[in-house]
Each structure stands twice: as C-alpha cells, then as structure tokens.
C-alpha cells in the first residue's frame with residue numbers, strides 16, 4: 001500500500017510540472033487526463049469491441065503477472081524518419097549512424113496484422129515525422145483502422161498537400177514545438193528553425209480545420225522551458241492563442257546529467273525542474289504487455305528506452321507476431337514482475353532488470 005501511495009505522489013508531482021493553458025473549449029475526449037481514465041469507455045462507446053477485448057486481455061495478463069500475454073500490442077510508438085531539418089543541440093539524432101525512412105509497405109503490413117487491435121499510435125520519436133514522403137497516407141491508413149494518432153513536429157515544414165492535407169488526414173493530436181516567443185530566443189535551441197514559419201503553419205492548419213468542419217487535429221503547443229527562454233512565457237501564451245492553438249503546455253527540459261549542460265540550459269525557475277539522467281524508480285512498466293516500439297530502420301524493440309535488443313520488423317511480420325510471446329518478451333515480463341516484488345536480476349537478456357527509466361516511460365492510451 002505504501003508503494004502505491006508513493007507512486008501516486010510521484011505521478012502528481014510530475015503532473016504539477018506540466019503547466020497547461022487552454023484557449024478553446026477543449027474537447028474533453030482529447031485531453032490526456034481523460035484519455036488516461038476513459039480508455040474502456042472510449043473503446044466501448046465507439047463499438048471497437050476487438051480493440052476493447054484485446055486491451056482487456058493484455059491488461060489482465062499484466063495484472064496477473066503472467067509472462068505470456070493474452071493480447072496483442074494495443075499501443076504503437078512508430079518513428080517515420082530518424083533525420084530532421086533542424087539541429088537542436090541536445091537532440092540525439094546527430095549521433096545516429098544512418099538516415100532512415102520507414103518503409104511504407106512494411107508499415108502497411110504491420111497495420112494489416114495489428115490495426116484491428118491497436119487503440120493508439122504515436123508517429124514520432126527521433127527526427128521530424130512530417131519529412132516522411134508518405135506521412136499523410138500513413139495517418140489516413142491508421143485512421144481507417146480506427147486508431148487514434150499523435151504526431152509531434154517542429155512545424156517548420158508541411159507535408160505534401162500542405163496544411164489542408166494534414167487537417168484531413170485523421171491525425172487526432174498535433175504537438176507543435178514553440179520554445180521561444182522571439183526569433184532570437186527560439187533559434188537558440190531550435191537551430192535552423194524560423195518562428196514565423198511555425199506560427200504561419202499553425203494558423204493555416206487551424207484555418208483548414210475550420211473550413212473542413214473538423215474537430216481534429218487538436219493543436220497542442222509545447223514550450224520546453226530552458227534558461228534562455230524562461231523570460232518569454234507570457235509572450236508565448238499570446239502567440240499560441242493568436243495562431244489558433246487549442247492548448248499550450250509548458251514542460252521541463254530533459255537535460256543530460258552533466259554540470260556544464262545543466263548550467264547552460266536549466267531554467268532558474270524551479271517550477272520547471274529539468275529531468276536528468278537520474279531516474280527514480282516508480283510504478284510499473286506496461287511496455288512488454290501492451291506496447292511496441294518501431295524504428296525508422298524497420299527494427300522493433302520492447303520500448304523506446306531499449307536501444308540494444310532489436311528484431312527486424314519483417315521477421316515479426318513473417319511470423320505473424322509469434323515473437324510477441326517469444327523468449328525476450330517473456331524474460332522482460334519476468335524481470336518486471338520480479339523487480340516489483342523486490343527481487344531484481346531475473347531478467348535473462350532483457351534489459352528491464354537494470355532499466356533506469358522503469359516506470360517513467362509508461363504510455364497512456
């Protein structure tokens with residue numbers, strides 16, 4: 001019981017660091033809190049029985065601590081490309097060995113097999129997702145399976161077909177980076193970006209959405225608070241409201257655990273304590289029961305923390321996702337179960353036994 005209480009306290013503390021400002025009458029079904037609490041209701045109210053049944057089976061397996069999962073992944077984290085048009089100083093893409101674009105044929109095969117079961121999908125990770133030449137067909141295909149999608153973008157670019165195609169694609173939530181209220185401040189982190197382009201593209205998108213009479217995408221502007229931009233928060237509120245965003249979220253930065261980096265980037269305002277390499281153990285991890293992580297180079301892993309243990313997506317597809325209950329997945333589940341009961345180390349080759357992000361990377365659906 002005390003473990004549960006401290007878990008809830010940490011969750012609350014984390015939530016307090018995210019300051020959100022709503023501009024419009026935000027549709028409750030699109031707010032993360034509502035998403036978190038109403039997964040069953042949303043799937044039920046849409047008559048998505050197969051997804052609901054699958055979600056229940058996976059969650060029951062997790063609840064019972066079973067190393068075999070009765071369901072298939074209900075959450076996908078997909079990386080369309082791993083390159084970008086900007087050069088943000090703390091971004092990891094500069095260290096990647098190759099520039100990859102996720103093959104659309106493999107993506108399509110994946111949705112043929114998993115689409116009926118998946119409730120939510122994030123189409124972003126490292127890189128700018130709107131640079132994928134088929135990002136609009138990818139979003140349309142997901143929508144045709146009734147999957148809710150989120151894309152995070154720097155919005156210095158628009159896909160082929162422009163803002164109208166994006167508004168029509170069926171994407172549910174668009175997270176737009178706005179890390180400064182003047183060009184001078186914005187470009188200190190978003191190196192190579194133009195603030196006016198971001199604002200203009202957001203305006204166009206809000207306009208297209210209105211013309212089409214659609215409620216989506218929900219436009220969530222995200223402001224990562226650094227030392228160099230913490231004095232422009234009030235200005236950012238005005239900019240985000242004026243360009244048609246639905247919500248602005250101020251968020252702590254994720255800064256490497258290094259004194260020099262901290263001094264350079266960490267804000268003085270302690271409201272936005274930056275995340276660092278030191279992760280506190282907290283909660284549990286749902287990834288091996290419910291999530292799957294797909295990289296742009298067509299490999300898959302347990303979660304987005306795990307960079308080492310990867311399988312080719314094609315093998316997973318050829319086997320009809322039999323590996324979902326293969327040796328590695330089972331070892332990961334075993335490690336998580338034993339870790340929760342205080343008996344770490346029974347993890348075989350899976351990385352979970354020593355994972356420092358344990359409990360901090362859970363997805364919400």
Ligand code: SF4
Pocket residue numbers: 083084085086087088091092093126127128154190
């Ligand atoms: S916009 Fe995103 S993906 Fe691109 S360099 Fe910046 S942090 Fe990395």
Ligand code: SF4
Pocket residue numbers: 285286287288302303304305306332336351352353355356357358359361
């Ligand atoms: S415990 Fe860590 S490595 Fe294992 S699935 Fe969860 S986040 Fe990934």
